[in-house]
Amino acid sequence: MSKAIKILLAVFISIIGIIIIAVLLTIIFFPGEKVKKLVEEKASEAIEMLVTIDKVGLTFTGIPALKVSGIVIGDPREDEPALFNMTSAKIRVNLKSLLKKRVDIISVELVNPALTLI
Numbered sequence: 552m553s554k555a556i557k558i559l560l561a562v563f564i565s566i567i568g569i570i571i572i573a574v575l576l577t578i579i580f581f582p583g584e585k586v587k588k589l590v591e592e593k594a595s596e597a598i599e600m601l602v603t604i605d606k607v608g609l610t611f612t613g614i615p616a617l618k619v620s621g622i623v624i625g626d627p628r629e630d631e632p633a634l635f636n637m638t639s640a641k642i643r644v645n646l647k648s649l650l651k652k653r654v655d656i657i658s659v660e661l662v663n664p665a666l667t668l669i
Contacts, residue, residue, distance in 0.1 A: 574611055583607045590619070600634065601626045614657065616643040631669070638663040 587607040594602040605621025618641050625634030639662045645655040 577609060581609050586617075594624075598624070600624055610641065614643045615646065616641045618642075625667075632667045635664070635666050637661055637665065 583606070587604050590607065591602050591604055601624070603621075603623045604619055606619075608618050608620075610616050610618045618639060620639040622635075622637040622640065623633045624636070627633040641658075641660040641662075643657040643659075645657055648655040
């Protein structure tokens with residue numbers, strides 16, 4: 552194997568290793584509970600209704616995304632369901648814009664949204 556191919560192979564393996572380490576560190580140190588509490592608090596204030604979320608995390612399938620699961624808006628009672636509930640939502644953002652301290656949303660995917668009209 553020539554020296555140039557060995558160098559290219561070493562660079563490629565190094566880049567893959569750095570990406571894997573970055574993804575693992577992001578998963579380990581992502582403050583899911585902090586983000587969950589902040590989103591619940593701010594959303595509840597904004598719409599003046601109780602907002603609860605089961606879980607907030609990151610997903611790395613394709614473009615990295617924020618995944619929010621178990622979203623409920625309103626206070627469900629025994630005789631009435633919540634005003635709105637959803638299994639999950641995936642929010643994908645432009646990673647380059649995050650470096651500029653801007654959030655540009657690329658897509659929002661809603662899974663099983665349900666609105667209850669009274």
